[in-house]
Amino acid sequence: MSVVAGSVGRVDAPLEDDPLEDTLFDDGLFDTAPARDDHPAPTRPAAGMSRPGLNRPLAVRMRPRSLDEVVGQQHLLGPGAPLRRLVEGAAPASVLLYGPPGTGKTTLATLVSQATGRRFVALSALSAGVKEVRGVIEEARRRLVRGGEATVLFIDEVHRFSRTQQDALLGAVEDRIVLLVAATTENPFFSVVSPLLSRSLVLQLRSLDDADVRALIRRAVADERGLDGTVTLTDEAEDHLVRLAGGDARRALTALEAAAESATDTGSGVVDLATVERTVDRAAVRYDRAGDQHYDVTSAFIKSIRGSDVDAALHYLARMIEAGEDPRFIARRLVVHASEDVGMADPTALQTAVAAYHAVQFIGMPEGRLALAQATVHLATAPKSNAVVMAIDAALADVRGGAAGTVPAHLRDGHYAGASRLGNARGYRYPHDVPEGVLAQQYPPNELVGRDYYQPTQRGAERVLADRVPRLRRVVRGQDQA
Numbered sequence: 001m002s003v004v005a006g007s008v009g010r011v012d013a014p015l016e017d018d019p020l021e022d023t024l025f026d027d028g029l030f031d032t033a034p035a036r037d038d039h040p041a042p043t044r045p046a047a048g049m050s051r052p053g054l055n056r057p058l059a060v061r062m063r064p065r066s067l068d069e070v071v072g073q074q075h076l077l078g079p080g081a082p083l084r085r086l087v088e089g090a091a092p093a094s095v096l097l098y099g100p101p102g103t104g105k106t107t108l109a110t111l112v113s114q115a116t117g118r119r120f121v122a123l124s125a126l127s128a129g130v131k132e133v134r135g136v137i138e139e140a141r142r143r144l145v146r147g148g149e150a151t152v153l154f155i156d157e158v159h160r161f162s163r164t165q166q167d168a169l170l171g172a173v174e175d176r177i178v179l180l181v182a183a184t185t186e187n188p189f190f191s192v193v194s195p196l197l198s199r200s201l202v203l204q205l206r207s208l209d210d211a212d213v214r215a216l217i218r219r220a221v222a223d224e225r226g227l228d229g230t231v232t233l234t235d236e237a238e239d240h241l242v243r244l245a246g247g248d249a250r251r252a253l254t255a256l257e258a259a260a261e262s263a264t265d266t267g268s269g270v271v272d273l274a275t276v277e278r279t280v281d282r283a284a285v286r287y288d289r290a291g292d293q294h295y296d297v298t299s300a301f302i303k304s305i306r307g308s309d310v311d312a313a314l315h316y317l318a319r320m321i322e323a324g325e326d327p328r329f330i331a332r333r334l335v336v337h338a339s340e341d342v343g344m345a346d347p348t349a350l351q352t353a354v355a356a357y358h359a360v361q362f363i364g365m366p367e368g369r370l371a372l373a374q375a376t377v378h379l380a381t382a383p384k385s386n387a388v389v390m391a392i393d394a395a396l397a398d399v400r401g402g403a404a405g406t407v408p409a410h411l412r413d414g415h416y417a418g419a420s421r422l423g424n425a426r427g428y429r430y431p432h433d434v435p436e437g438v439l440a441q442q443y444p445p446n447e448l449v450g451r452d453y454y455q456p457t458q459r460g461a462e463r464v465l466a467d468r469v470p471r472l473r474r475v476v477r478g479q480d481q482a
Helices: 082-087 105-113 128-148 161-167 170-174 194-199 210-222 235-245 249-265 273-280 293-307 308-320 327-345 350-363 368-381 387-400 462-475
Strands: 095-098 118-124 152-155 177-186 201-202
Touching: 082 095, 082 105, 095 105, 105 118, 105 152, 105 177, 105 350, 118 128, 128 152, 128 161, 128 177, 152 161, 161 194, 170 177, 170 194, 210 235, 210 249, 235 249, 235 273, 249 273, 249 387, 293 308, 293 327, 293 368, 308 327, 308 368, 327 350, 327 368, 327 387, 350 368
Parallel strands: 095 177, 095 201, 118 152, 152 177
Antiparallel strands: none
């Protein structure tokens, strides 16, 4: 998807037939049209020299000018999709664009404004009040009645509008006096009033994937609106920029611009990994999610937890997070480890690990790092036991070796017609009929009577089981009383 520039931050009152009315900002935030004849495109300069007319941020200059330049969000921009129809001017519906920063909300708003015969007005919820909203609506009404000119009203950070401010939009949206395009990084079903929701399409934008961000970076390096080939980007530097972006195109292009300026100032013209690290003050983590580093760091992470070194475990967790590892992968490893290496020595460890997995799914990153860290600390400091994994593996080995046997008749299902004639469930003793809740009865097949799989350790909560399990076995096998 496209790059989204910074928050709007200004409110402009409507003007009377002023030809500059729609030029709302002098920083070019919403500029998308090619340069006019009286503002010719800049020529390519020598490395290290500034280029006339290109003093705006790289993220702004590289804003897509048409749907063909948009990268990502194909689930909203396919043929016949509501957003494509809106951008092409065929579907006059108000929309709420909901998604993380840097996914193209502002860009899509500007593309909507380019549809034939539409005027574009932008307000920021950070600074606009009811008075400004009503002023825009009245001007839009006047222009619609007088000349049939439609107005696209873009509101950034709409979740920051109060209920009163949002209510002021309802009539104009319902009567299509304005075509509302509102952007929010928060779930609109919690932050936007229901009447406005019901009058708008809610479209969720997704974070860009690595391929999308990489395509934008390469375009910015080569495009005449961007760096115009004045610098060379190494593969390592490009990979690091993609990781730094975290799905945010603006972040990637801002870092690229800073690194390119540094490379130009030094006269090298090469943006390498060291340049990016120096410029953005963030070291690259040597970590390949599909290679040796992925497996090595993951292995060290689990072994540090198993070895009860909480500090080392947190170090490797930080490396995985910083390198952009899928947090769900980390959480799954924690869930496995909770049973494999902690087990019944601390039964609450599995609960913590599962809760961390759900928390990561529910809130995402970066906040999800806290749940992952909490689970890591819990598991690393918990008493350890591999008795659970040893028990199930021993049972599986017997089953795979053919030691299965017939289910004893008194344990078989006796709830269907004819079961009693087969002898099913005859002689079964109900444990709750005795005060102790445990009684002598054969449960395994004949071939496995006396086979012990679970061997509790003396660590943590399992210490209690180390005493209880042998007593239960003696009672169940008729060797002792409960």
